[in-house]
Amino acid sequence: MMERLKARRDFLKAARGRKWAAPGLVLQAQKRTQTELDAEARVGFTVTKKVGKAHIRNRAKRRLRSVATDVLALAARPGYDYVLIGRAGTISRSYIDLTRDLETALAKVHAQKSRDTQNRRQASQKQG
Numbered sequence: 001m002m003e004r005l006k007a008r009r010d011f012l013k014a015a016r017g018r019k020w021a022a023p024g025l026v027l028q029a030q031k032r033t034q035t036e037l038d039a040e041a042r043v044g045f046t047v048t049k050k051v052g053k054a055h056i057r058n059r060a061k062r063r064l065r066s067v068a069t070d071v072l073a074l075a076a077r078p079g080y081d082y083v084l085i086g087r088a089g090t091i092s093r094s095y096i097d098l099t100r101d102l103e104t105a106l107a108k109v110h111a112q113k114s115r116d117t118q119n120r121r122q123a124s125q126k127q128g
Helices: 008-015 054-075 095-127
Strands: 018-021 025-031 042-047 080-086
Touching: 008 025, 008 042, 008 080, 018 095, 025 095, 042 054, 054 080, 054 095
Parallel strands: 042 080
Antiparallel strands: 018 025, 025 080
């Protein structure tokens, strides 16, 4: 099992990273500093009060933990922090769709980085 994010500062750092919203969840991913790069991926879970009362939020977190265990165990990159944020659809969405949502979000979050790097290179070439 992956290491868990528990400290608020780690959640805030992840919030400054890449984001992808899917119908069942929101994924935030942030690459850690060079010194922590070799460490395994870490994951955190949160669900806001907008989603519902405590028992509903807890159910949403349990579903997110289950999906993360299945998907992130195979697809998470070392040196990354991931935060899964529950949405209103987290509870009603089928498990297969939630799994697909996370897989898509991971692909998009990691693809954005390479695309952003290409765009910066092209911009600097145009200026130079």
